[in-house]
Structure formats: C-alpha cells, structure tokens
Amino acid sequence: MSDFFKKNVLFISRKSASRTFFLLGIIYLALLPVSARLNAAETPGAWKVVKREDIAKVWSGNPVGFDFVQHGDFLFIAFYDASDKKMVLGQKSLTSSEAAWSFKKLPTAIGWDSHNNIKLAFDSENVLHVSGNMHAVPLIYFRASKPLDIHSVEGIHRMISDDTTKEALLKGRENRCTYPHFLKNAAGELIFTYRDGGSGNGSQIWNIYDTKTKAWRRFLDVPMFDGEGECNAYYQGPKMGPDGWYHVAWVWRDTPDCATNHDLSYMRSKDLLHWEQSDGTPQILPVTRSNSEVIAPLKNGQGLLNPHVRIGFDAEKRLVITYTRYDENKNNQLMQARLEKDGWKYYQTTDWTHSWVFSGGGCIPTELSFGEVQAVDGRIQQYWNRKHEKSGMFILDPVSLKPLERAPAPPALPGECLKCENPQENQRLKRASLVDVNDSDRMFLFAWETLPVNRDRPHPVVPEPSTLRMFILER
16 A cells, blocks of 8 residues: 555545545645545455444544554554543454454543644554644653553653753743654654644654653754744655655745745655755755755745645656646646656646635645555556546556546445445545555454534534444455
C-alpha cells in the first residue's frame, strides 16, 4: 500500500453513497493526511466482510482524525468518547477471535476544532506514545511505562522542557503545538515533529526518542522550517520515493487566511538530517522563505492550497508534485511539476470550467480532492474528485501528463461498509483501513459518522453519538 492509501479517511453523504465528497481541512496530513480514497486493492469481489464489531460510542460533532495502529498481535485505537469528548485508547488482541477491547480514558477533551487529530506510535521497545488534541496549545503527550499496555499510559506533556510551567514550555518551544506526527528513521528510531507557533507564524520542530534514557532530544538542532515571524510552512512528506530519497514539498502561508498560500517549494534527504535542493545544492536549515527552492512561484490568491499538494512518481520513477492553481477565469486546475533531467518541467492536467475560490481560516470544506500521480502496470494514473461531479481516475499521457482517458473511480468495498447508519441529515461516513501486517489477505476497516467541518465553530445542534465499528474483511 502507498502512503496515500494507509489510514485513509473517506466521507460519504448519507443521501448519496455513490457520490463521495472529501472534506480536507486546512491542516497538515503529513502524512495523513487526513485526505483519502479507496485502496487500489479494493477491486470488485476482492474483499468480503467476515465479521463486524461495534466498538464504542464516539464524538461525532466534527471530522477530527482518530488513529488506528496494528502492532504485533494487537490493534490499538484512539478516539474521542461520546459522553464527555475525552480521548480514549483502545487495545485488542488478535490472537483470539473472542478477545474483547480494553479501554483507557485520558484526561484531555476535544472541542469543535477539527485540527485536533490523535497520533499513536510505538518505539523499538514496543512502548506506546500518544499525542493529539492540540491546536496552538501546550504540548499534550502521553507515554506508556510498560510495553504493549495502554493502561500504563501516563501524561508527561513535555519532551525538551524542564517542566510544564509556561516559562519552561516557552523555552523548550512546547507552548503552542499543532499537527503532531510520529515517524521513524532508517535505524528504526522514533521521531516526533510538530509546528511551534500559529498559522502564518510558526516553525517546525523535530525531536528523537532515546529508548535507553527514556528521554527526547532535538533531532534537528534548529527548526526544519522557520517562518521568521512572518509566515509558516505547510508541508507534505517526508515521503520515501523509489529513488531512495525522502521528498518534502510545501507552501508558505502568510496569515491564517488560506488564500495567502504561496510559493510551492521542495527539498530531499537520504537520512532526514541532511537536506538538499533538486540540483544537489545543500539546503541550509532552518529552511526559510529566502533560502528555499521555489518550484512554482505562485502568489497569494492564485489558487495554491496547502492540503492540495501531492508527491508522486511516474513510470520512469521521476518525481511529480501535483498542486492546484487558478487559470485566467479563476477555474481550479490540476498542475504537475515533474523533475526531469534538465530540471523542473510544468504541465496542466485539467481543463476544468468550475470555479471554487477559497479563503478564510479554520478547517474549510473543499470542493476538490485528488491523489498523487502513480505508476500502475506501466500506466500513469491519478485519482480525482470534484463536488457536483462523479469521482474518477485519470490515465495520463506519459509525456504531456494530460488525460488519455477517464476511468471510473476505484470500486467500492462491500456495501455494508459504506452504509451511513446515523439518522442525522448532515452526517458523513468517515473511514480508516489497515491491511493486516501479518496477513495481506485480511483488512481491518473502521467506520463512524460525523458532521462535516464548520471552520472549527460549533454546529447549531449537538449531534447524537456515533458508533465506531470495525469490519474485518478477507479475500
């Protein structure tokens, strides 16, 4: 599975399960994006439901990201509870079909902010790390004291700071944290990164965990990105490519208004420590607006949106970065920047005549979503979805990156996995899937209903709780 397919999240209207609308907030999905679509392996008849479990009642007021991880012979989940909106951890053994879920509630509760995703990760000693429910607030971080045991998870709420006083957190750059993300380097060491600061004024901090000392230290001595008080970087990646490089692409944002995105930029690394630009020039850290490689010099208000950046590769394993911009009629178009032998080349894939002009702050509903360029069986393809139009798959010309044909969208999973069970009118189905790491012919699919994004403001009516359910599928 590609990074784009893992832990995918899909929203399906209750009125029309055949038409999918993807609600991408103005948020970072590393990796994650919390954007999504169906897995390419989900072909007709490929998967069948062998079991369904109703896990718990969950918060359904906004589409905040829950997390689902398989580690060894266990499933681990994290969600916000329906009764008091507290963060809850769940654990279930996979060694017995009769095993029950075990839960632990943590002392942090969500409001209406759809930025406040939850992230889970394990270090090399099988100890669980948890972070989430953060949007420009002091670090929220929990860690277990025993391997594979959610009940030993305790609040720590600092990594570098000496303590959790405001002064210490400010000094440790842990006082205004957003977008937590765990990843591992080639040595299997656990890395944690987050934004310090706010939209339009932030820096990206990277820490690394030492299992011997049970302590964090800076992975990068300086921030990866530094907005220097004037902007911040919204980035996608790091994504490991077929060329053995980690690739990162980002836009700069001047204010909380998403219309102030500009200057699509790029860098790459072999080890996540040393970075370079596309021509091999060393990239100085921290990356700033003045020293970064700009590959598409778009200005504010020209249609560049931070969740609308995708890192892909064509059939020749060339890097292709997809982004959006307005044409002269303010219509949104898919653009491709491909790194070729003599540098970046640019291609317009679409000729759409629909205009969606975005602006403002908070998590906004979007009228467009798309996947990365992929090479499948020697052909280049790219998934897309637009409001008021049925989603589909472009088969792209390998030279012009123009559509040769428009294929149907990836076929759906069994119908019962797509059913929106909550009776509320505006509910959407949100879904996340994991292919069993021990058996590629088995998949765990989680589904629940939620109201759509509302720019992080309360909906007029508090929704009824939704049921988080798990489908076990086999092929």
